[in-house]
Amino acid sequence: MIKLYEKKEILFAVLWIVAYCVILGTIRGNFGDASVAMLIALLVFTAGIIAFVKANRLEEKYGLAGWPKDMKRYLFFLPVWILATGNIWDGIAPSYRGVSLIYAVLSMILVGFVEEMIFRGFLFRAMLSKDKTIVAILVSAVTFGIGHIVNLFIGQAGFETVMQIVFAVSWGFILTMVFYRGGSMFPCITAHAMIDALSLFGADNALIDRIYIGVTIVVAIVYCIYLGRLKTFAGRSR
Numbered sequence: 001m002i003k004l005y006e007k008k009e010i011l012f013a014v015l016w017i018v019a020y021c022v023i024l025g026t027i028r029g030n031f032g033d034a035s036v037a038m039l040i041a042l043l044v045f046t047a048g049i050i051a052f053v054k055a056n057r058l059e060e061k062y063g064l065a066g067w068p069k070d071m072k073r074y075l076f077f078l079p080v081w082i083l084a085t086g087n088i089w090d091g092i093a094p095s096y097r098g099v100s101l102i103y104a105v106l107s108m109i110l111v112g113f114v115e116e117m118i119f120r121g122f123l124f125r126a127m128l129s130k131d132k133t134i135v136a137i138l139v140s141a142v143t144f145g146i147g148h149i150v151n152l153f154i155g156q157a158g159f160e161t162v163m164q165i166v167f168a169v170s171w172g173f174i175l176t177m178v179f180y181r182g183g184s185m186f187p188c189i190t191a192h193a194m195i196d197a198l199s200l201f202g203a204d205n206a207l208i209d210r211i212y213i214g215v216t217i218v219v220a221i222v223y224c225i226y227l228g229r230l231k232t233f234a235g236r237s238r
Helices: 002-007 009-031 036-055 071-083 098-128 133-154 158-182 186-198 206-228
Strands: none
Touching: 002 009, 002 036, 009 036, 009 098, 036 098, 071 158, 071 186, 071 206, 098 133, 098 158, 098 186, 133 158, 158 186, 158 206
């Protein structure tokens, strides 16, 4: 694995993404988000990523060395934290009960970690090392959104999937810019985990969901422009 990483870092990242989409898409389609199989698969991916990063001392590169020091430069990430609660703007109505809900919440938290590491960490950093910042940001954000097309194969409606892709691309830009400017993966992982976990509790009101997507698009544009104008600052707290 390390040899592939050293020689073809972009291919290394793409293989992680493909493996994740195929394996998790299959498990989700057959067993669902609240299954033990889903949780175990995510634990394996999480353990594999952590083991690789620690074994090769890549914590700094992948933003796992600490939080950004000067949080106020990023507006204390308030746009991110507020948007991350959007799935419960239409009220609370848990999708699962009892142990199933626990499995699902844990799985969604792990999804936040794994997806941020493979899209913002492996893929974005691999492309960024080629000194093509704009391309790296675009590819990381758009690939993250398009990755949600796998939901079509588990029976999700076409229009709903398209809206989810637009929503995910918007979040892709936000999270990529947050990581690029802040140098820390922790705000991205936290926000992503919140979005996915809270999606299990939303009342699923179609109108509110569309408003949420619209607000996300607007905030993505404004916040990314703001982050793009910040001067480089790599400091992180320990």
